[in-house]
Amino acid sequence: MADETYLQPLSPDSSADDLLEISDAVDSALPTRQFCVFRAGRERFCLPVLEVEEVVDWPLMTRVPLGPPFLMGVFNLRGTIIPVVDIAVTEGRRPGLLPRSVIVAVLAGDERSEDTHIGIAADEVIGTYPASSETLLDHSPPDMPHCRGMLRHDERLALVVDLRQLMLVFSVPVI
Numbered sequence: 415m416a417d418e419t420y421l422q423p424l425s426p427d428s429s430a431d432d433l434l435e436i437s438d439a440v441d442s443a444l445p446t447r448q449f450c451v452f453r454a455g456r457e458r459f460c461l462p463v464l465e466v467e468e469v470v471d472w473p474l475m476t477r478v479p480l481g482p483p484f485l486m487g488v489f490n491l492r493g494t495i496i497p498v499v500d501i502a503v504t505e506g507r508r509p510g511l512l513p514r515s516v517i518v519a520v521l522a523g524d525e526r527s528e529d530t531h532i533g534i535a536a537d538e539v540i541g542t543y544p545a546s547s548e549t550l551l552d553h554s555p556p557d558m559p560h561c562r563g564m565l566r567h568d569e570r571l572a573l574v575v576d577l578r579q580l581m582l583v584f585s586v587p588v589i
Contacts, residue, residue, distance in 0.1 A: 446544040449565050451572045452517055452536040455502025458572035459534075460543075460565050465577055467518045467531065469539055484584050486535055491518060497586040498533035501560065501575070513537050521577045532581060543567040550574070559583055 449460040450469075475487035475498065484503040488495050498516055513535040521530040543549075545565055554561040554573055560580040561573040 446546050448542050449545050449567075449572070449574070450517065450542050451540040451565070451567060452515070452534075453538040453540060454500070454513070454534065454536055457502060458540070458570060459501065459561070459575050460567075460572040461517065461519055461534075461575050461577070463542055465519050465521070467520045469536075470516050470518060472512055472514055473516065482584075482586075485586055486513075489516075489533070491531075494531055496531050496533045498535055499580075499584045499586060500535045501580070501584065502535070502537075515539050519577055521581060530581065532577070532586065534575070534580075 448463040450463050450466045451458060451460040453459070470491065473489040473491075475489050477487045478485055478497075481487075484499050484501070486498045486500050488497050490496075496516070496518055500513070515536045515538075516533040517536050517539070518531060518533050521532070523529045543565065549566045551564040551566065551571075554563050558573060560576060560583045562576040562579070563574045564571045565574055
C-alpha cells in the first residue's frame with residue numbers, strides 16, 4: 415500500500431502557528447463534492463455528479479397516453495427505457511419550445527431493488543461546480559419538496575435535487 419498515511423504526535427512545545435499550518439493542510443486535503451448545475455424553466459437546479467449517468471441532447475421522445483402533465487415521455491437509451499420529467503412544470507413552457515437536454519440520473523438500488531433511471535428535462539446545462547460546507551446551504555423553498563438545499567456558485571444559487579424525493583413527488587411508472 416503506497417498511499418498509507420502515518421500520523422505523528424505533536425511535540426509538547428508546538429506553537430499555535432504549527433497547529434494552524436496542520437489545520438490548513440487538512441482542510442485543503444479534504445475532498446469536495448462536485449455538482450452538475452442545470453436550468454429548468456427559470457430556476458437553476460443541481461445534482462451530485464455521482465448521481466448523473468450522462469447528459470444527452472433532446473432525444474426522440476415517445477409520449478405516454480394519459481400520463482401526468484409532468485411526464486414529458488420516455489426514450490430508449492441503449493436498451494434502457496428512461497422516463498423524462500419536467501421539474502419546471504408549474505412554470506409552464508412556451509408551446510413548441512422543447513428543452514435542449516436530458517439529465518439522466520441514477521438512484522442506486524440495494525440488494526432488493528435495481529438501479530432506477532430517470533431523466534430530467536433541462537433547458538441549459540451550466541456546468542459542474544465543486545461544493546464545500548461554505549457553498550452548500552440547508553435552506554430550500556417549502557413549495558419544492560424534491561429539493562434539500564442550495565448550492566452557491568458564481569454568485570448565484572442552485573437548488574439541490576434529492577433524487578429519492580423527486581421520484582416520490584414526480585411518481586413515474588417504472589418500465
